[in-house]
Amino acid sequence: MFIDMHVHPAFYEPINENAEIEEMRHNVLNIHKNGTAPLVHIFNQMKCASLDRLCLLPEDYTTQVGQAVVTNEEIQRLVDLAPDKFIGFAGADPYDERAAEKLEYAFTQLKLSGLKLHPSRQHFYPNDAILRPLIEVCERYNKPIIFHSGVSIEPDTDTKYARPIEFEELAANHPNLRICLAHFGWPWVQETAMLMLKFPNVYADTGLLYFDNAYEFYERVFHHDIPVTWIDRSLRHQVMFGSNNPRFEQIRMADAITKLGFRDSTLELIKGGNALEFLNGR
């Protein structure tokens, strides 16, 4: 089972019937010239990358831009179109007074599998009190949270909110809450590794490709910034493959992750085993 845990479906054709919405998505996400993709194309891409499942992540930036970029209902629609291929996460705006209620609805009625938040864009620190109602819902329903971490090249993002060290209290105070630091917290990948060492409930995904090509960047991060042995020996149960498609290159990243020298058993965990535990609990 090969799972991409970090995919943004904002430009999938079935949820882009409205040209104004599509234009808003290009501007808000700072992704341009990519058009919209019919699902058959997405499935072709998955086949080329040898991927079995994609975890679809929405964005609810209502406070910042006036509306959700991709709604939870749209995620549910996509999952319903291909339930054997798609895993759907919910979005939430922590500043919305009804956020916890809406998240509960997303878990119980829309059957979504976790929560995605973006501290840099939504302008909150991971330990802010404003997040507590959402965390309480996730803990009650045993659902994980994927947090954007590290740099973001979306507009209006403050990196200070998403530095890995900011997640320490959250991880310590909620040992039963599984959290993923997306993009491995780049450029602070050693901070991310430190948190994963301290807290088994902290995961990271590999959705990082900020310079060079997929292999070159992975080789830089996973051979030099942190040695491959740190993951292969110590953090092997906490790293999940993610591509951050469509910003980054899913097919080449899925290939590059297999060429870094991990043991086969570690690679299987990164490709899917850890994602299943992150989603369902150990």
Add this chain to the structure above:
Amino acid sequence: MVILKQIKLLTTGYNQFVLITKQVLELVQESNITNGMVHVITKHTTTGITVNESLECLESDIEEFLSRLVPEHLPYSHARILSDYGSTAGNPTGHLKAHLTGNHCHFIISDGELLKGDAQDIYFCEFDGPAQRTVFVQIVGE
């Protein structure tokens, strides 16, 4: 008279050769132009148009030939985030292979027939798939 048509393709492979001879012949026939030229031009920079014999062995040889000239692992400059796309450019090999094949081909139309050799077929060449692609077919004549 000038007639402009499009062929829409949804490619399925990273590198792929797609025969489009039949579609081009049909468009020429539908145009009712009996003497002139047909121009077949891809809309993209990581795809090509080429004319060759439609044989499995030749497709394999051409693909391997291009891959030897343009290996995936070399340190290309076109490997970075492009700010006007907001996404990573990781397809230098697609651009370079497209540079080698060229983006078009032309055939003469005479007395209602597209003049081509028996062994000649028109290929759309995908070098950065899978993707949604468009080929322009312009038929010019009388």
